[in-house]
Amino acid sequence: MNLIFVTQVLDREDAVLGFVSRWVRGLAGAAGRVRVLALEVGDTSDLPGNVDWVELGRTGAVGRYLRYRGAVRRAFSEGFDGLLTHMVPRYSTLAAGWARRAGAPHYLWYTHKGVDGRLLRAIERVDGVFTASEESLRVDTPKRIVTGHGIDADHFDVARRAFSDGPGASGGGHLLSVGRLTPAKDPECVLDAVARLRAEGRAVELTWAGGGLAAGDVAYEARVRSRVEELGLAGSVHLKGAVPYTQIPALYAAADLFVSASRTGSVDKVLLEAMASRRPLVSCNDSLSPLLAGDPDLAPWCDACSFPEGDGATLARRVGAWLDLDGAERVRRAEALRGHVQREHDVDRLMARLVQTMSAGGARS
Secondary structure, three states, X not given: OOEEEEEEEEOOOOOOOOHHHHHHHHHHHHOOOEEEEEEEEOOOOOOOOOEEEEEOOOOOHHHHHHHHHHHHHHHHHOOOOEEEEEOOHHHHHHHHHHHHHHOOOEEEEOOEOOOOHHHHHHHHHOOEEEEOOXXXXXXXXXXEEEOOOOEOOOOOOOOOOOOOOOOOHHHOEEEEXXXXXXXXXXXXXXXXXXXXXXHOXXXXXXXXXXXXXXXXXXXXXXXXXXXXXXXXXXXXXXXXXXXXXXXXXXXXXXXXEEEEOOXXXXXXXXXXXXXXXXXXXXXXXXXXXXXXXXXXXXXXXXXOOEOXXXXXXXXHHHHHHHHOOOHHHHHHHHHHHHHHHHHHOEHHHHHHHHHHHHHHHOOOO
């Protein structure tokens, strides 16, 4: 199969979508040729010779549509015979007619708890929808294909952490959260937990990697920074802003524990990246407990890794319990978490499955 892959950004350094470049490498290993259609193209130095790309640009809605239409039609005329769109249902809706006329299998990748008319229209037009978990596509449709996520475990193979033993060193530790600085990620809940832990005498610190995207996010960042000052955490909380994807593993290497108060639902890939980095984690993501419960090695830790949305007090207790564990026990659990990602969410295995499924499924008549 020669595959057209449509995404927002193709740039291995991008703070949010840098992983897409690794997905494209995986697709290229399973397909004959891959052509990426992206709104933005940056650093593509890691891509193999059987990959090319078209930058569509973000400006001008009508012009962008015309460029997209022309790029899809041209790709089909040049022998590309499969279409996979990434996360934006409208990409599929707009391209459905061209894919059908070309007799090309047409699939969407979607992982988000949000459901709207654009998603429902896209599902009607595609041959199948790949998603990471049952919770990642909350539409009851026979077109849903649950595959697991695609994580580059090698990229996150940071040094094994020599965790301190229990409540020594004032029960301290370095916490990490990775995600856009928006209300949906609920950084204020994490700040509440850090303040509670420090009030107990624990020398904890927090690094937050991620900035805002929308115009309103600037005001929200100011609100978060103000909250840091109000809680007396100015020396203990480090807001890094957007961090290139290639630099994220170094942040995991410096962390003792990963925390996430995100309310976005579905299997958040940053949780799996933390696991691949051998970092214990605590999250309110409602897909985490089913993921852990499905693995006999991880099932006993479901409660230890979870807390209710917005509940900073419970988050603080969960973090404290992890920090109080014997260091050797934390290492054992961290290795088990990484092993799960390697078995169930390997990026090359996932990309091969996507291509194989598309090749075998064909297009609807």
